[in-house]
Amino acid sequence: MNVRYLALEARAVMRDIRFLVFTVAMPAVLFLVFDGLFGGQAFADGTQASPALMVSMAGYGAMGAALSTGLTIAAERGSGWLRQLRLTPLSGSGYLTAKTTLSMLVALPSVLLVSTLGATVGGVSLTGSQWLVVTLGLWIAVLPFGVLGVALGQLSTSSNAQAMSGALMSVLGLTGGMWIPAEIVPGWMRHVMQATPSFWLREFGLSAFSPVASRTTGLLVLAGWTLAAGLVAITRFRADVARA
Amino acid sequence: MTNTVVTAGSVVTAPAVRLTGLVKRYGSTVAVGGVDLEIATGEVLALLGPNGAGKSTTIDMMLGLIAPDAGQARLFGRSPREAVVAGQVGAMLQTGALRDGLTVGETVAEIAALHRQPGRVPEVLAETGLTELAKRKCAKLSGGERQRVRFAIALISRPELIVLDEPTAGMDVEARREFWASMRAYSDTGRTVVFATHYLEEAQSFADRVVLLRQGRVIADGTVAQIRAAASGRTIQAVVPNATLEELRRLPGVDHAEVREDRVTLRCGDSDTALRTLLDRYRDAHDVEVTAAGLEDAFITLTESDPEENR
Numbered sequence: 001m002n003v004r005y006l007a008l009e010a011r012a013v014m015r016d017i018r019f020l021v022f023t024v025a026m027p028a029v030l031f032l033v034f035d036g037l038f039g040g041q042a043f044a045d046g047t048q049a050s051p052a053l054m055v056s057m058a059g060y061g062a063m064g065a066a067l068s069t070g071l072t073i074a075a076e077r078g079s080g081w082l083r084q085l086r087l088t089p090l091s092g093s094g095y096l097t098a099k100t101t102l103s104m105l106v107a108l109p110s111v112l113l114v115s116t117l118g119a120t121v122g123g124v125s126l127t128g129s130q131w132l133v134v135t136l137g138l139w140i141a142v143l144p145f146g147v148l149g150v151a152l153g154q155l156s157t158s159s160n161a162q163a164m165s166g167a168l169m170s171v172l173g174l175t176g177g178m179w180i181p182a183e184i185v186p187g188w189m190r191h192v193m194q195a196t197p198s199f200w201l202r203e204f205g206l207s208a209f210s211p212v213a214s215r216t217t218g219l220l221v222l223a224g225w226t227l228a229a230g231l232v233a234i235t236r237f238r239a240d241v242a243r244a
Numbered sequence: 245m246t247n248t249v250v251t252a253g254s255v256v257t258a259p260a261v262r263l264t265g266l267v268k269r270y271g272s273t274v275a276v277g278g279v280d281l282e283i284a285t286g287e288v289l290a291l292l293g294p295n296g297a298g299k300s301t302t303i304d305m306m307l308g309l310i311a312p313d314a315g316q317a318r319l320f321g322r323s324p325r326e327a328v329v330a331g332q333v334g335a336m337l338q339t340g341a342l343r344d345g346l347t348v349g350e351t352v353a354e355i356a357a358l359h360r361q362p363g364r365v366p367e368v369l370a371e372t373g374l375t376e377l378a379k380r381k382c383a384k385l386s387g388g389e390r391q392r393v394r395f396a397i398a399l400i401s402r403p404e405l406i407v408l409d410e411p412t413a414g415m416d417v418e419a420r421r422e423f424w425a426s427m428r429a430y431s432d433t434g435r436t437v438v439f440a441t442h443y444l445e446e447a448q449s450f451a452d453r454v455v456l457l458r459q460g461r462v463i464a465d466g467t468v469a470q471i472r473a474a475a476s477g478r479t480i481q482a483v484v485p486n487a488t489l490e491e492l493r494r495l496p497g498v499d500h501a502e503v504r505e506d507r508v509t510l511r512c513g514d515s516d517t518a519l520r521t522l523l524d525r526y527r528d529a530h531d532v533e534v535t536a537a538g539l540e541d542a543f544i545t546l547t548e549s550d551p552e553e554n555r
Contacts, residue, residue: 004357080339088358089329
């Protein structure tokens with residue numbers, strides 16, 4: 001792993017105003033708004049709304065950040081920068097690993113920011129181990145989205161990547177129960193939601209404090225998505241390199 | 245360095261580039277139809293040819309960016325990828341665009357990081373005159389400045405071989421002159437330079453050796469002087485009153501003659517003999533000019549006649 005390369009890449013993302021506003025700041029602001037409106041309530045199953053909203057928005061932001069790597073990959077392919085990278089010692093697997101790691105790195109600020117807001121002004125009170133699950137645990141559970149972002153970068157072109165990731169984010173946000181809590185939707189819709197990785201990302205976060213949320217199924221589904229997205233990313237990357 | 249291969253117990257220095265029977269097809273189109281080329285260390289070679297001649301495809305195979313359908317490319321006796329990993333090769337690709345969001349300094353630093361030579365950044369920026377522009381975003385660079393950044397990227401690993409695909413495309417005259425000055429400084433250190441161009445004057449002024457490509461094949465290979473000579477010789481122009489076309493055609497050394505008013509144009513295989521005879525026979529001939537055919541003439545002559553046209 002080339003740490004210096006990774007650090008330079010991460011710095012470039014973190015400096016991008018659009019990234020900071022839409023991916024990091026927006027979910028944090030939404031958390032404060034929703035928390036102010038519904039923070040004192042609880043769902044029928046006993047889950048407290050405040051920490052649930054915190055998990056939803058931290059997860060949404062982290063997911064968006066992880067997927068955004070796909071945009072830069074599509075741009076690098078389109079502009080010929082990837083060809084330039086192939087004239088360095090960086091290998092193909094090194095590139096894919098670096099981009100996945102980058103996705104994870106840039107997902108971290110959303111988790112940290114929303115959690116910090118939850119703990120300070122959001123009135124969320126959890127035990128130490130519960131905090132560990134909703135921060136570190138949630139962050140690790142973002143991995144399938146990091147890989148999905150890399151796959152998206154291979155599947156899209158520099159001109160349609162923005163639209164594709166925007167659509168994907170809306171679908172994943174809705175079906176993941178991040179916009180409309182999965183606890184209040186009809187049963188059939190909850191079944192649809194359970195096929196998406198975003199549902200299980202949220203569920204994993206909720207498992208820290210919710211009396212009903214399960215962890216094992218979620219981890220299996222998330223691992224399955226990671227594997228599937230990884231296969232797509234690798235296959236498409238190889239085909240792309242062979243065609244270049 | 246380790247540019248040596250051991251053959252039958254003796255150590256032989258491998259050429260910088262050795263292409264053997266390289267073929268690349270796209271569907272039914274043959275982009276490169278069997279190119280053999282050996283480039284010695286320290287040579288400055290121009291790959292010259294019209295658009296679609298197969299220059300970029302040849303370069304991509306040389307660099308290991310695309311796999312040939314047949315034949316192989318070796319750089320310094322090893323595979324292109326091995327040479328790239330060893331930092332022996334730098335390249336400016338035609339489509340090697342830069343990332344708009346990165347500054348010049350960051351762009352160069354990323355490539356330096358990947359070559360594990362982060363300390364080279366200030367040096368290379370200075371060598372390419374980019375120190376002042378280090379903090380500027382690539383999106384805000386002029387065409388010539390962008391090319392300089394790409395040149396800087398190519399120089400990071402101190403490559404022994406530098407490959408340039410149409411390096412001056414999009415540069416103005418001044419930028420082009422500056423670019424070639426820095427390229428010359430680089431090649432003067434004994435390194436090998438291969439560049440593709442369709443600017444004849446660039447091949448003429450900067451290359452020791454010119455390889456003409458047409459329809460994916462090498463149709464001529466030699467020094468600029470050799471290629472010129474092979475294609476056409478010299479041209480004599482003069483005002484010769486009362487000369488007939490028939491007489492002029494029969495002058496020794498003349499291959500082809502034209503007369504317009506009193507002005508004659510003689511294309512000569514042996515211009516010295518032709519000129520001596522001309523001045524001897526036509527005492528009132530005046531305003532004589534002898535010109536060597538430019539590479540352009542050679543280029544046109546060579547690329548016009550297609551030996552395989554009747555296939």
